[in-house]
Amino acid sequence: METLEGVYEDESESFRDSIATVDKDGKRIWLYPKKPKGKFYNARTWLSILLLGILFGTPFIKIGGEPLLLLDVINRRFVIFGQIFWPQDSFLFALGLITIILFVVLFTVVYGRVFCGWICPQTIFMEMVFRKIEYWIEGDWKKQQKLDKMPWNNEKVIKKTSKQLIFFLISFLIANTFLAYFIGIEELITIVTDPPSEHLAGLFSIILFSGAFYFVFSRLREQVCTTICPYGRLQGVLLDKSSIVVAYDYVRGEKRSKWRKQEDREAEGKGDCIDCKQCVHVCPTGIDIRNGTQLECVNCTACIDACDDIMLRINKPTGLIKYASEEGIANNKPFRLTARIKGYTGVLVILVGVLVTLLLSRSDVETSILRTPGMLYQEQEDNKISNLYNIKMINKTNRDIPVELKLIESKGEIKLIGNNITLEKQGKAEQALFLIFNKDDITKTKTQVEIGVYSNGELIETVSTNFLGPVVIGNN
Numbered sequence: 001m002e003t004l005e006g007v008y009e010d011e012s013e014s015f016r017d018s019i020a021t022v023d024k025d026g027k028r029i030w031l032y033p034k035k036p037k038g039k040f041y042n043a044r045t046w047l048s049i050l051l052l053g054i055l056f057g058t059p060f061i062k063i064g065g066e067p068l069l070l071l072d073v074i075n076r077r078f079v080i081f082g083q084i085f086w087p088q089d090s091f092l093f094a095l096g097l098i099t100i101i102l103f104v105v106l107f108t109v110v111y112g113r114v115f116c117g118w119i120c121p122q123t124i125f126m127e128m129v130f131r132k133i134e135y136w137i138e139g140d141w142k143k144q145q146k147l148d149k150m151p152w153n154n155e156k157v158i159k160k161t162s163k164q165l166i167f168f169l170i171s172f173l174i175a176n177t178f179l180a181y182f183i184g185i186e187e188l189i190t191i192v193t194d195p196p197s198e199h200l201a202g203l204f205s206i207i208l209f210s211g212a213f214y215f216v217f218s219r220l221r222e223q224v225c226t227t228i229c230p231y232g233r234l235q236g237v238l239l240d241k242s243s244i245v246v247a248y249d250y251v252r253g254e255k256r257s258k259w260r261k262q263e264d265r266e267a268e269g270k271g272d273c274i275d276c277k278q279c280v281h282v283c284p285t286g287i288d289i290r291n292g293t294q295l296e297c298v299n300c301t302a303c304i305d306a307c308d309d310i311m312l313r314i315n316k317p318t319g320l321i322k323y324a325s326e327e328g329i330a331n332n333k334p335f336r337l338t339a340r341i342k343g344y345t346g347v348l349v350i351l352v353g354v355l356v357t358l359l360l361s362r363s364d365v366e367t368s369i370l371r372t373p374g375m376l377y378q379e380q381e382d383n384k385i386s387n388l389y390n391i392k393m394i395n396k397t398n399r400d401i402p403v404e405l406k407l408i409e410s411k412g413e414i415k416l417i418g419n420n421i422t423l424e425k426q427g428k429a430e431q432a433l434f435l436i437f438n439k440d441d442i443t444k445t446k447t448q449v450e451i452g453v454y455s456n457g458e459l460i461e462t463v464s465t466n467f468l469g470p471v472v473i474g475n476n
Contacts, residue, residue, distance in 0.1 A: 020226075020286035020288075021222060021285070021286050021296075029286065031222060031284065032141040032144050033141060033281070033282055033283060033284045033286075033302070034140060034281040035135050035140045035141070036302040036306065038304070039308075040301035040302075045128060048124045048128035051119065052124065052128075055121075055177065056177055059177065059181060060185055063081060063082025064082045065398055066079050066082045066083075066084065067184060068082060069181060070181065071182050072182065080359070081359075083359065083396075084398070085396070086394060092362065095355060099352070099354070099355045102351055105238060106344045106347055108231075108235060108239065109239070109240070109243060109344065110244065110340070111243070112239060112244050112245035113232075113235055113245070113298055113299040114299055116225065116299055116300075117299035117300040120298075122225065122229070123225075123300065125174070126221060126284070129217075133163065133170075134163060137166075138159055138163065147159060147160075164218065167218050170217075171217065172206070174210075174213050175213055176206060222284055222285045222286070225285060225296065226296045239293065241325060241330075242325050242338070242340060243325055244324065244325055245293050245297070245323070245324070245325070245326075246299045246301060246303065246322070247293065247321070247322065247323075247324045247326065248279075248290045248292070248320070248321050249320050249324065249329050250271075250290070250292075251329055251330070252271060252320060253271040253290070254273065256273035256274070256275045256290070257271075257273075257274070259276070259314055272317075273320060274310065278303075278307065278310055279306050279307050280303075282303060282305070283302060289321055292326075293326070304322060304323075307320050362396075363460060364396055364401065365394065365396065365397075365401060365453060365455070365460055366394045366461070367391065367392070367393045367394075367463050369389050369390075369451060369465045370465065371389055371466065372432070377467075377470070380436060383439050384436050384437065384438055385436070385437060385469060386415075386435060386437075387434065387435050387467050387468055388432060388434055389432065389433050390432055391421075391429075392428070393421065396426070397426070398426065400422060401423040401455050402421075403421040403422065403454070404420070404453075404454040405421075405453060405454070406452045406454060407435075407450070407452070408450040408451065409450065410449050411437070411441055412441070412449070412467075413435075414451070415433060415434040416431060416432075416433045417431065417433060435467055439469070444469065445468065445470070446469075447466065447469060448464060449467050451463050451464075451465065
């Protein structure tokens with residue numbers, strides 16, 4: 001983002017040349033964020049409890065005997081809201097992927113990185129699970145710093161060991177939960193309850209993934225957001241001056257200076273910022289939000305709560321740091337729903353609506369009927385001709401489906417080679433059939449015909465194919 005209209009023209013912009021967690025020698029700066037508190041932090045805590053409940057509870061939820069969500073990559077079988085999706089539904093996957101990409105782009109352009117601070121699993125686990133345990137065992141930031149500097153005595157060994165052990169156990173639980181989304185909760189319970197020797201490969205995989213989660217939340221931490229996650233990198237090209245972000249109101253806050261009782265700050269040309277650095281102390285990525293929007297900011301609102309607390313203590317209005325746009329701060333305008341925000345939000349709603357409609361209207365049966373390769377038409381008795389076809393059908397549901405085939409708006413007939421088709425649940429069927437027409441009704445070399453797929457008298461799908469007839473001169 002550009003320099004904020006000269007406010008920082010006399011200040012160094014060197015902070016933009018490197019991230020806050022790396023020193024001049026390129027070494028990691030370990031962060032000790034102060035424990036946040038306030039209305040936004042409380043709201044995020046309750047939302048995190050809800051989302052964690054959904055994450056850990058979803059594998060146990062069934063709809064019509066199927067999981068609420070299952071991503072069986074090995075068997076190429078996906079279940080979403082109890083609906084089974086197969087590779088034949090890949091167009092829905094492609095549309096869903098496009099919708100998600102457009103949603104992320106438009107959402108970020110309008111609302112900034114709200115997702116990162118409020119919904120992202122990395123933030124929720126780090127700030128609302130692992131960090132809370134760290135505060136509980138080691139204390140707030142100052143106590144953590146003191147603990148790390150002290151020699152290895154009984155207190156340090158007990159606290160550090162217990163913390164790391166709990167971290168790994170939670171990581172093990174997270175790894176198992178994610179595995180349930182790929183193999184199903186029943187299979188997971190079987191693996192857990194069986195002797196380990198019967199599932200050595202699975203046990204090794206679980207330990208490997210548990211170690212990965214443990215490493216992320218015990219050591220890597222904010223580096224995921226600042227250097228690994230592509231979304232953080234994308235925000236530089238997605239945000240503009242109208243995007244809603246966590247922002248410092250520099251118009252009101254500058255010129256910053258230390259607080260003195262009984263002084264008239266306005267008369268002395270001082271802003272409301274008393275340079276207490278509480279917004280810096282609570283930041284989980286180590287930035288100073290007063291420098292403007294930065295790559296490392298995940299919009300976690302910890303700085304808002306910290307600043308509001310200070311403003312209340314010195315009898316100043318809250319909102320020195322707030323959700324706002326650069327344009328709104330520069331022009332001293334409160335947040336409002338502009339035509340741009342409404343338009344983009346409308347597009348987001350339409351995209352989601354289209355995807356949900358396609359998912360709900362997806363057919364239970366998918367049928368393909370193709371002429372047998374290399375076969376011409378066959379002459380039949382009573383001035384009739386026939387074509388041989390191969391039919392393939394897939395049942396996407398969890399119930400058996402009896403199937404009947406009928407021609408739609410055609411005078412021919414269908415003759416199955418074999419028994420009537422009954423599709424078993426989640427099963428496939430392949431069969432051959434003849435389409436038979438009176439030769440006088442065929443006026444083209446290739447005639448398009450439509451075949452209806454019926455189940456219990458209800459039309460569930462319509463399939464088009466071509467019927468090959470004799471060459472009709474001048475009318476092909």
